[in-house]
Amino acid sequence: xxxxxxxxxxxxxxxxxxRLSCAASxxxxxxxxxxxxxxxxxxxxxxxxxxxxxxxxxxxxDSVKGRFTISRDNAxxxxxxxxxxxxxxxxxxxxxxxxxxxxxxxCYEVFLYWGQGxxxxxxx
Amino acid sequence: xxxxxxxxxxxxASVGDRITITCRASQGIRNDLGWYQQKPGKPxxxxxxxxxxxxxxxxxxxxxxxxxxxxxxxxxxxxxxxFATYYCLQHMSYPWTFGQGTKVEIK
Numbered sequence: 001x002x003x004x005x006x007x008x009x010x011x012x013x014x015x016x017x018x019r020l021s022c023a024a025s026x027x028x029x030x031x032x033x034x035x036x037x038x039x040x041x042x043x044x045x046x047x048x049x050x051x052x053x054x055x056x057x058x059x060x061x062d063s064v065k066g067r068f069t070i071s072r073d074n075a076x077x078x079x080x081x082x083x084x085x086x087x088x089x090x091x092x093x094x095x096x097x098x099x100x101x102x103x104x105x106x107c108y109e110v111f112l113y114w115g116q117g118x119x120x121x122x123x124x
Numbered sequence: 125x126x127x128x129x130x131x132x133x134x135x136x137a138s139v140g141d142r143i144t145i146t147c148r149a150s151q152g153i154r155n156d157l158g159w160y161q162q163k164p165g166k167p168x169x170x171x172x173x174x175x176x177x178x179x180x181x182x183x184x185x186x187x188x189x190x191x192x193x194x195x196x197x198x199x200x201x202x203x204x205x206x207f208a209t210y211y212c213l214q215h216m217s218y219p220w221t222f223g224q225g226t227k228v229e230i231k
Contacts, residue, residue: 044211044222044223044224044225045160045162045168045211045213045222045225046222047213047219047220047221047222050218050220059218059219060219061219062125062219095167106156107156107215109173110158110170110173110213110215111158111160111168111170111213111215112170112173112179114167114168114169115167116167117167
């Protein structure tokens, strides 16, 4: 059974930093692209970042470029999101999501598996 | 960036009704589109992939259609458990973008 379990969220002051982690199990983690998706309170879904299985390609939404870094440790079956220079508008539930397998610019099983989400609140 | 315009933003319907939700892409996205259902306090659940393929385990009253720039999600004979918020997602090019969501409420 595929499981994605996020941790590391909480309350942080504007300008502060936080690191989210996602522990993956039930599949060969090193074969899959992975993603972070967020949802501000009462709002819609927003894709944040993707990372290739070997970690060498990363993509970000413009609003987090230069502030957030997605990374992974395949030996530990773990995905991370380092969030720096946090702003009030980054307040959201952050989901760890399995993208799927991507080849030739086409991805399969996109966002089939989601974690339960982890709340990050940026407030003074 | 590809914008996904989803409509309507909300709708009221009765059990047994047929409803249709539309997503329009600002440029062609082939069939790189999925539909997701989200209930309060839960993560989204994938219903449709590749614009028109039904995810395993999802009831056949859900269907998707379209290609290029216009896509629809149809639910025939709405059931009580279908009252939720629905999102489309394009994953043809970065940044991947979701539609704004459609909240389906009980009339």
